[in-house]
Every structure is written in structure tokens, then in C-alpha cells.
Amino acid sequence: MKRTVIIDALKRTDFGTDVNIKGWVRTRRGNKSVSFIALNDGSTINNIQIVVDNEKFGDEYLKPITTGACISVVGKLVESMGKGQTVEVQADEIEIYGTADPDTYPLQKKGHTLEFLREIAHLRPRTNTFGAVYRVRHHxxxxxxxxxxxxxxxxxxxxxxxxxxxxxxxxxxxxxTLNLKNPPKDDLGCIDYSEDFFGKETSLTVSGQLEGELAAMALGAIYTFGPTFRAENSNTPRHLAEFWMIEPEVAFNEIEENMQLAQDFIQYCIRWALDNCKDDLEFLSKMYDEELLERLNFVIANDFVRLTYTEGIKILEEAIAKGQKFEFPVSWGTDLQSEHERYLVEKHFKKPVILTDYPKEIKSFYMKQNDDGKTVRAMDVLFPKIGEIIGGSQREENLEKLQQRAEEMGVPHKDIWWYLDTRRFGTAPHSGFGLGFERLLLFVTGMTNIRDVIPFPRTPNNADF
Incomplete structure (x- = not known):
């Protein structure tokens, strides 16, 4: 018989029909005559109840069906008389695919800390929490x-x-691919990368932006969506060594269009989550963040505040003068910390904020310089509970200015000659931004640690699973 996934079975009303349900046992309870098995196959946060006549199968056959076991059930779909579900299955046949010894299976029916679940990342998708998070991640x-x-x-x-x-x-x-125990050396005693696989020193990418710009200058509007890597020793709830980035680049867009694209993009994604992940979001809200749904709806209902970095610094300095305490100092020219960004969003404006026109000294070489000679057309989108969720800019399209800025920041022309060519041959205004996928997921799910929104987190001293 063809299998019916649980999310579909729970929607059916053709009672009396034979169905085949497969999944993992969440719980089994009952008495001497009847057992009630809560079965889940990952398609939904909701379990389906299997009603079992114990005499029909025998205690010895049913004994291995404990939390964590995997079974296949053939039975009749019937209307449920109990609370919490509309349908259930009366079992006629049960096949046990795999058992889970209650003495060693770590996911028994009790509360588990998120810290403990990170230690068993190979099993944590079977929990309600991580099943919900990973389904939201897919959506x-x-x-x-x-x-x-x-x-x-x-x-x-x-x-x-x-x-x-x-x-x-x-x-x-x-x-x-060099032998790290005995790498080849040149005449100066330095590692000779000409003998390496690519004939030069190479690394895992921190961003697809530069290559994305090349494509945008031919195709008009592009986006990347892939893994990126940072070797920062940042062991915090907001940092990963391996994470996913979405990076659109658009020819002829200036900073104003870039800001609007960022707002439209995030609001679209959040609206999609609310429309397609209702059960999972309601569960996560109940378990971890009671204000989650209200906050998501608020973001899609309001325009984002737009102000300059200089205006933002002034607001923060005025707050300090009135007694607001920050761990990190605030002054024009310093990079804002998460506590500063969250103050602007959560306390001052009570809305998402797009901050623009940062000092050029704290931003990358490729950002378009403003006429004041001090700032660049950068933009950061700041969100409640997260701080910066998007970083972007209008890109510098002037070849001379880009070359000069690269020199000032120590970026060798020999490494970006191909990037400079896009300014040499048919340059045009263009803009783009980067969104950290996991930071978006933190906001949408209400989770507080970035390690809990990616299946197998890579952090300092942790590359397990």
C-alpha cells in the first residue's frame, strides 16, 4: 500500500479508508487492553495517534515500540473522539523497522536543554523544536x-x-593540497604556492559579492545564495564559521532602490513564513518567544525607518546624556555594536531601521564615496533582537576612486584586476547587499542562538557531525 504522509493524513475526512502511515514513535501510553502511539514522520509538527488493540498483536510484539522506534502501520482512518486531533488510525498491521533502547536513546519524553541537543545534532531534528526550525528553514x-x-x-x-x-x-x-608537514619553499624560505593545486594561495570565500557584481553588469539583476566562511574566533550566539548568504546585485540601482529592495525582500520572506509555517511558528512562539508572531506581523505592516549614521550617533549620544548605559563607547567614526543597533530599533524607534552613510574608514573599499569625502553610501538593516541583519551599499563605479580606495586599504590590484575591469569597460551605477540566512532564521523562529537554526553548526573547536 502506498504510504500517506502524516501532514496529508491529518487533513483527510474519508473515514473508513485503509491507510499506511510510517514514522517515529514520540510516545506510547495506554493500559492492558489498548495502546495509543503518537507517531511523527517530520512532515508536520503534529503527531497522528495510532490506536492499537493489544490483544491483537501481543505484549511481546508491542514491547519494542517505545519512544524513538520506527514503525509502519496499516489501518483504518477514523474520526478521533479525543481532544487535540481530528483523525486517528486504528491499527490492523504494524511492522517494526527499528527499535530504540529506552536506556540509551537520549530523546526520551522529557525536557532537554538546547545546549544538550547541540551535542547530539545527529538526533535533534527528531525533536519538535528542531523539526519546526528546519521546516521553517526550508520555507x-x-x-x-x-x-x-x-x-x-x-x-x-x-x-x-x-x-x-x-x-x-x-x-x-x-x-x-600541499603537504603541511613539509611544504615546498622558495628561495626566501616562504611557502611556494606555485606548486599548490591552483598555483596560488587560495581560501574559502567570505562572500560572493565581487563575482556577483560581474554578473550584474551583464545580466542586470542577479542573486547568489550559498555557503560562506569566516575564520574569526567569535564564539558568540550570533556567529558561525560556516553560514549561508543571500547577495543580490542590481545594475543601475542606487542606494534608495537598494534600501527599498531590502525592505521588500525581508517583508516578503516573513509574510511567506506566516502564510506557510503557521503550526511551526505557533509552536515556537509558545515554547520560546511569546511575542514572536506579534513581532513578525509588525515588521510586515510597517515601513523601515531610514536615517544616516551621523543621525544615529547623535541619538545614541543624547541617550547616554540622559543616563542610558552601554558597554561599548559611542562616537562618530566608531563601528556600532549590537547593543547600539538594538537601542535604535527596540527603544528609540520601535521599528526596523536602515542606517546609511557610514564613515568610509570603517567600511569596505568597494563602497561608493559621498561628496563629503568622509562617508560612503553604505546601508545596514537593523532588526529587533538581532541588530544588523543586512549589510550593503551602492558600489563605487568610478575606476579612479575605486583604485585609490583599494590602495588605501591595502587591497592589491593584482588580486582584483578583473573586478576593476568592470569599471574600465562600460561602468554603471549598481548596488547590492548581503543577508545572513541564519540571522534571518533567528528572527523568524524566535531562537536566540545561531547554532540552533543551522543543522550542523561550525564554530571554534567544533566541526562534529
Whole structure:
């Protein structure tokens, strides 16, 4: 008999029909004559109840059916008389695929801390929490692709292995086939990368932006969606060494269009989650964040506040003068910390904020310079509970200014000659931004640690599973 997934079975009303349900046992309870098995196959947060006549199967056969076991059930779909479900299955046949020893299976019916579940990341998807998070993650990926496809963007796959450092930070994971115990050396005693696989020093990418710009200058509007890597020793609830980035780049867009695209994009994704992940979001709201649904609805119902970095600094300085305490200092020219960003969003405006026109000294070489000679057309989208969720800018299209800024920031021309060519041959105004996928998921799910919105987190001293 063809299997019926539980999410579909729970919607059916053709009572009396034989169905085949397969899944993992969440709980089994009952008495000597009847057992009630809560079965889940991952298709929904909701379980389906299997009603079992114990005499029909025998105690010895049913004994291995405990929490964590995997079974296949053939039976009749009937209307449920109990609370909490509309349908259930009266079992006629049960096949046991796999058992789970109650003495060793770690996911028994009790509360588990998120810290403990990170230690068993291979099993945590079977919990309600992580089943919900991963289903939301899937829907967010679908929303991203649909948003851009509906607007005529083209999906471009940018390299994971690169010879350039987009951010100029230098904190990258090196990629090599050289013998690390005895690498080849040149005449100066330095490692001779000409003998490496690519004939040069290469690393895992921190961003697909530069290559994305190349595509935008031919296709008009593109986006990337792929893994990126940062070798920062940041062991915080907001940082990962491996994470996913969405990076649109649009020819002829200036900073104003870029800000509007960012707002439309995030609101679309959140609306998609509310429309398609109702049960999972309600569960996460109940378990972790009572204000989650209210906050999501608020974001899609309101325009984002737009103000300059200079205006933002003034607001923060005025708050300090009135007694507001911050761990990190505030002054014009310093990069804002998460506590500053969240103050602007959560306390001052009580809305998402797009901050623009940052000092050029704290931003990357490729951002378009303003006429004041001090600031660049950068933009950061700031969200409640998260801080920065999007970072972007209008890109510098003037070849001389871009070359000069690259020199000032120590970016060798030999590493970006191909990038400079787009300003040399048919340059045009263009803009783009990057959204950290996991930070979006933090906001949408209400989870508080970024390790809990990616299946297998990579952090300092942790590359398990």
C-alpha cells in the first residue's frame, strides 16, 4: 500500500479508508487492553495517534515500540473522539523497522536543554523544536528563490574557493593540497604556492559579492545564495564559521532602490513564513518567544525607518546624556555594536531601521564615496533582537576612486584586476547587499542562538557531525 504522509493524513475526512502511515514513535501510553502511539514522520509538527488493540498483536510484539522506534502501520482512518486531533488510525498491521533502547536513546519524553541537543545534532531534528526550525528553514529558502525569480533576477553560482578576500579582513580558511608537514619553499624560505593545486594561495570565500557584481553588469539583476566562511574566533550566539548568504546585485540601482529592495525582500520572506509555517511558528512562539508572531506581523505592516549614521550617533549620544548605559563607547567614526543597533530599533524607534552613510574608514573599499569625502553610501538593516541583519551599499563605479580606495586599504590590484575591469569597460551605477540566512532564521523562529537554526553548526573547536 502506498504510504500517506502524516501532514496529508491529518487533513483527510474519508473515514473508513485503509491507510499506511510510517514514522517515529514520540510516545506510547495506554493500559492492558489498548495502546495509543503518537507517531511523527517530520512532515508536520503534529503527531497522528495510532490506536492499537493489544490483544491483537501481543505484549511481546508491542514491547519494542517505545519512544524513538520506527514503525509502519496499516489501518483504518477514523474520526478521533479525543481532544487535540481530528483523525486517528486504528491499527490492523504494524511492522517494526527499528527499535530504540529506552536506556540509551537520549530523546526520551522529557525536557532537554538546547545546549544538550547541540551535542547530539545527529538526533535533534527528531525533536519538535528542531523539526519546526528546519521546516521553517526550508520555507525561507523557497521564499528567497521565489522573491527574486518573480522580479526577474537570475540565480548565479559564485565560487566557494577564491584567490581574493572580498572584505579585506584576511580571516579566511586556507585551501591547499600541499603537504603541511613539509611544504615546498622558495628561495626566501616562504611557502611556494606555485606548486599548490591552483598555483596560488587560495581560501574559502567570505562572500560572493565581487563575482556577483560581474554578473550584474551583464545580466542586470542577479542573486547568489550559498555557503560562506569566516575564520574569526567569535564564539558568540550570533556567529558561525560556516553560514549561508543571500547577495543580490542590481545594475543601475542606487542606494534608495537598494534600501527599498531590502525592505521588500525581508517583508516578503516573513509574510511567506506566516502564510506557510503557521503550526511551526505557533509552536515556537509558545515554547520560546511569546511575542514572536506579534513581532513578525509588525515588521510586515510597517515601513523601515531610514536615517544616516551621523543621525544615529547623535541619538545614541543624547541617550547616554540622559543616563542610558552601554558597554561599548559611542562616537562618530566608531563601528556600532549590537547593543547600539538594538537601542535604535527596540527603544528609540520601535521599528526596523536602515542606517546609511557610514564613515568610509570603517567600511569596505568597494563602497561608493559621498561628496563629503568622509562617508560612503553604505546601508545596514537593523532588526529587533538581532541588530544588523543586512549589510550593503551602492558600489563605487568610478575606476579612479575605486583604485585609490583599494590602495588605501591595502587591497592589491593584482588580486582584483578583473573586478576593476568592470569599471574600465562600460561602468554603471549598481548596488547590492548581503543577508545572513541564519540571522534571518533567528528572527523568524524566535531562537536566540545561531547554532540552533543551522543543522550542523561550525564554530571554534567544533566541526562534529
Amino acid at each position: 525561507m529558502a523557497m521564499a528567497i528563490h521565489r522573491f527574486f525569480h518573480e522580479r526577474g533576477f537570475f540565480y548565479v553560482h559564485t565560487p566557494i574557493i577564491t584567490g581574493s578576500d572580498c572584505e579585506g579582513a584576511g580571516q579566511m580558511f586556507q585551501v591547499t
